[in-house]
Amino acid sequence: MARIVVVTSGKGGVGKTTTSAAFGAGLARAGYRTVVVDFDVGLRNLDLIMGCERRVVYDFVNVINGEANLNQALIRDKRVDGLEILPASQTRDKDALTFEGVQSVLETLASTHDYVICDSPAGIERGAHLAMYFADDALVVTNPEVSSVRDSDRVLGLLSSKTRRAEQGDEPVKEHLVVTRYAAARVGKGEMLSIEDICEILSIDLLGVVPESTAVLNASNAGVPVIMEDKTDAGQAYDDIVSRYLGEARDHRFLTEKKGLFGRLFKG
Amino acid sequence: MAVNASAGAAFELKGRMAPFTVLQVGTAEIDAVLGQLDARLAQAPDFFAGMPLVVAPAEGVSLDGATLEALVGGLRERALLPVAASGLPAETAAVAGLGLIRNLEASRSGSGESGRRDTPARAAPGAARVVTQPVRSGQQVYARGGDLVVTAPVSAGAELMADGHIHVYDTLRGRALAGVQGDENARIFCQSLKAELIAIAGQYRLSDQIDAGLRDAPAMAWLRDGELELNAL
Ligand SMILES: Nc1ncnc2c1ncn2[C@@H]1O[C@H](COP(=O)(O)OP(=O)(O)O)[C@@H](O)[C@H]1O
Ligand SMILES: [Mg+2]
Numbered sequence: 265m266a267r268i269v270v271v272t273s274g275k276g277g278v279g280k281t282t283t284s285a286a287f288g289a290g291l292a293r294a295g296y297r298t299v300v301v302d303f304d305v306g307l308r309n310l311d312l313i314m315g316c317e318r319r320v321v322y323d324f325v326n327v328i329n330g331e332a333n334l335n336q337a338l339i340r341d342k343r344v345d346g347l348e349i350l351p352a353s354q355t356r357d358k359d360a361l362t363f364e365g366v367q368s369v370l371e372t373l374a375s376t377h378d379y380v381i382c383d384s385p386a387g388i389e390r391g392a393h394l395a396m397y398f399a400d401d402a403l404v405v406t407n408p409e410v411s412s413v414r415d416s417d418r419v420l421g422l423l424s425s426k427t428r429r430a431e432q433g434d435e436p437v438k439e440h441l442v443v444t445r446y447a448a449a450r451v452g453k454g455e456m457l458s459i460e461d462i463c464e465i466l467s468i469d470l471l472g473v474v475p476e477s478t479a480v481l482n483a484s485n486a487g488v489p490v491i492m493e494d495k496t497d498a499g500q501a502y503d504d505i506v507s508r509y510l511g512e513a514r515d516h517r518f519l520t521e522k523k524g525l526f527g528r529l530f531k532g
Numbered sequence: 533m534a535v536n537a538s539a540g541a542a543f544e545l546k547g548r549m550a551p552f553t554v555l556q557v558g559t560a561e562i563d564a565v566l567g568q569l570d571a572r573l574a575q576a577p578d579f580f581a582g583m584p585l586v587v588a589p590a591e592g593v594s595l596d597g598a599t600l601e602a603l604v605g606g607l608r609e610r611a612l613l614p615v616a617a618s619g620l621p622a623e624t625a626a627v628a629g630l631g632l633i634r635n636l637e638a639s640r641s642g643s644g645e646s647g648r649r650d651t652p653a654r655a656a657p658g659a660a661r662v663v664t665q666p667v668r669s670g671q672q673v674y675a676r677g678g679d680l681v682v683t684a685p686v687s688a689g690a691e692l693m694a695d696g697h698i699h700v701y702d703t704l705r706g707r708a709l710a711g712v713q714g715d716e717n718a719r720i721f722c723q724s725l726k727a728e729l730i731a732i733a734g735q736y737r738l739s740d741q742i743d744a745g746l747r748d749a750p751a752m753a754w755l756r757d758g759e760l761e762l763n764a765l
Contacts (some may be wrong), residue, residue, distance in 0.1 A: 414669055417687045421668025465705075467666055467685050 266297075266374040269381050270437075271400040272423075274415025276386030278407045279444035282480055282490065283502070284383035285313045287403065289489035290431035290506030292347035296378035299338065301370075302352035303395040304385040305360055311351045314341065315487020328365030334372055343492065348377075349360070366394045388449040398428050401438045403471065407445045408456040413465055416441075420466065423491060442505060447476040448521040459519055472505035474498050475518040553583055553713070554618070555607075558590045560599055566606045573610060579674050579693055579712070581611045586633060588618040595620060597627030660696075667692065667706065674712075688728060694718070707731075708753075714744040716755045721765070725751040735760040 272285040281304070288300035294317045302310035306324060311317040322332035327350075334350075341347035350373070353360065373380045384395035396402065402423050406416040423437045424430055430437070443462055450456045463470055479496035483489065491506070493499040497518055504514045555563055573580050585607065589595045595603070600617065607614045617625035618633045625632045649719035659678030667673055667682060669689030674680075680694035683701045692698050697719050698710045704722035711718030711733040718732050725746055728739050730753045737753075737760050750765035 417669040417689065420666070421671045421687075421690075422667070424665055425671070464703075465685075465687070508661060 265375045266380045267400045268370060269401045269403060270380060270384055270396045271381060271403045271405060272384040272392060272396055272419050273405040273412070274386070274388060274392075274419040275407070275412045276411055278405050278444075279474065279480075280386075280405050281310050281313055281383050281405060282484065283405050283442055283444065283474075284310060285386065285489040286380050286491035286499075286502035287506060287509075288349075288379070288381045289314075289341070289344050289347055290491045290502060291379050291381075291510075292341070292344045293491075294506065294510060295346070297346045297376070298379045298381065299348040299350060299373050299377050300381040301350040301373070302382060302383050303361070303391055304383065305352045305356055305391060306354070307385065308352035310349060310383050311339070312487065313484045314349055314489060316341065316349060316351075317487075320351045323351045323353040324369065325356045325360040327369055328360070328362060331490060331523050334369065341474060343488075361391060362439060363394065363397075367398065370398050382387050387523075388418060393422070393426060396423060396427055396437075399423070399437050400429070401440065403440050403442050404466070404468065405442050405444055406466070408443060408447070408451060408458070408462060410457065413462055417466060420468065439468045440509065441468050442471050444474040445476045446473050446518065448519065452521060456526060459516075470505050470516070471508055472501055473516060473518055474501040474505075547680060553585055555585045555587050555614075556590045557593060557595065557603065558594060560589075561596055562599055562603050564608065565603060566610075569607075569610065572671045579672075583612050583676070585612055586616050586618050587614050587630065589620065595624065597624045600624055600628040600630070604630060635660065661694075665717075669706075680710075688726075697721070709736075710753075711755075720753040721751075723750050724748055730760070730762070732760060737762070 271280045271287065273280050275365050284300050285446055288298050292298040300310060301324065302308050319339050322337040324337065326332040327334055338348045338350055341349070370380060382395045382399065404416050404419060406412050420439060423439060427437050429435065441463065443459060447456060451458050459470065459473060469515040475497050477496060478500040479493055479498045482489050483493050489495065490498050491502040501518055504517065507514055559565060573647065587600065587603065596739065602670050604614045616633045617628065617630040620632065622632045630730040661675035661678060661680050663673055663682045664684055666684040667686045667690040669687045672691045675694040675696065677695050679696040679699065680692055681699045682692065685702045686692060686704045686706045688705040692706065692708045694710050695713045695715060698708050700722040703726055705726045707729040708720050708727055709731040710720045712741055714733050716733045720730055720732065726748060730737050732753060732755050735754060735755060735758065746762050747762055751762055752765050753760060753762050
């Protein structure tokens with residue numbers, strides 16, 4: 265039985281899809297059968313970031329409506345063995361996802377994979393709720409700014425009250441903090457919140473910090489999960505995140521502004 | 533599986549009861565009453581949900597059976613729990629399906645010598661609500677009839693309410709309202725004061741009215757002669 269991991273944030277544009285793609289690819293690279301599910305119906309872009317947009321025939325909504333079966337809709341990644349994606353529909357609206365439909369798709373995926381990664385849409389409405397409802401773990405993606413932290417806090421409240429685990433009184437959803445687009449220089453100038461501030465406000469475990477990096481845009485333009493770009497700072501940060509999630513102890517990096525040789529060599 | 537009725541006592545009389553709130557109705561215009569109630573409900577839905585109410589007309593207001601019935605229906609639609617009426621003829625109450633509490637004042641302060649006549653509903657001893665999980669933005673926790681004890685952080689955008697005291701053994705960033713039924717002896721204690729708003733029995737202070745010297749440190753809020761006071765702890 266797989267673990268279901270939701271990648272969520274409340275706020276849009278913070279890096280959920282980037283994180284879902286990198287995290288999913290990292291788990292698959294580590295040997296786990298992994299599927300990344302795009303819950304952002306109407307705004308699908310997971311397939312773009314993962315470079316398989318031209319291979320989308322059927323999508324999540326088709327499966328829920330019984331117009332296609334899961335095997336027809338799942339897309340196998342060409343670079344990483346054991347990585348699949350279930351694309352969202354570009355043309356339907358958000359209400360196309362039904363509770364029973366989502367439950368049945370996730371249960372089927374969970375029985376044939378080790379990890380099911382749910383890339384949540386922004387907001388705290390229906391789509392975001394369905395994406396988190398069945399989760400065992402949550403990656404809460406936050407940018408170092410007040411509004412993003414506040415939205416993540418809101419989402420943490422929902423994770424502890426509006427999920428299957430909460431409603432059934434099971435062990436709570438395991439919450440992990442992922443801070444992305446972290447610009448140490450701007451933190452130093454007081455323009456952004458520091459990691460310490462964010463951790464203090466949200467009081468959950470820090471899984472990792474991904475620096476603001478041009479490597480992310482380059483990778484998404486190339487349709488490659490940024491974790492595959494081993495030489496980049498963001499790629500390494502995501503590799504740390506996957507390893508820590510799998511239980512390995514690794515020191516946090518990219519927390520301070522380093523203008524050393526290392527930093528310059530590997531910049532974007 | 534059938535319940536075996538002879539296996540034990542079929543019922544027990546429990547001495548303690550939940551405090552109820554008297555809804556004193558100042559007008560027979562039910563729409564006005566419900567309209568104002570809706571405004572209050574919008575502010576604090578959790579506070580009112582399931583609240584046991586005794587409906588009583590204010591002095592000089594007369595409610596007939598049909599009016600009372602309409603009011604009770606409106607209250608139930610709003611998830612309130614009208615349990616009885618008072619200050620009305622029994623027949624009127626019966627029309628609305630309510631029982632009658634004959635002497636409300638006596639039963640309100642009936643629990644012994646401590647019950648001063650207009651003492652608001654106060655915490656039954658030991659009726660504290662303990663919260664060990666963080667209270668997040670958008671969440672509201674209400675300890676009805678007692679104290680609220682929180683052993684985790686309270687986020688900005690979260691709201692704590694209690695009929696009695698509020699204790700926060702962590703950082704208080706959100707709003708804290710103690711003595712919400714009017715108990716002026718209620719207090720608020722917290723380990724680190726960063727609150728957006730502090731209120732006791734309706735007397736409140738916003739974050740920018742809180743002395744910088746008191747912020748980020750252990751503090752207590754209480755009413756001295758009806759005025760909100762904040763002290764370092
Ligand atoms: N670490 C990063 N450094 C720079 N840009 C980033 C980083 N993470 C995400 N971005 C950019 O931010 C934008 C939003 O990212 P995305 O993953 O789509 O967010 P979400 O799914 O939360 O809406 C994209 O343009 C992406 O390239
Ligand atoms: Mg996205």
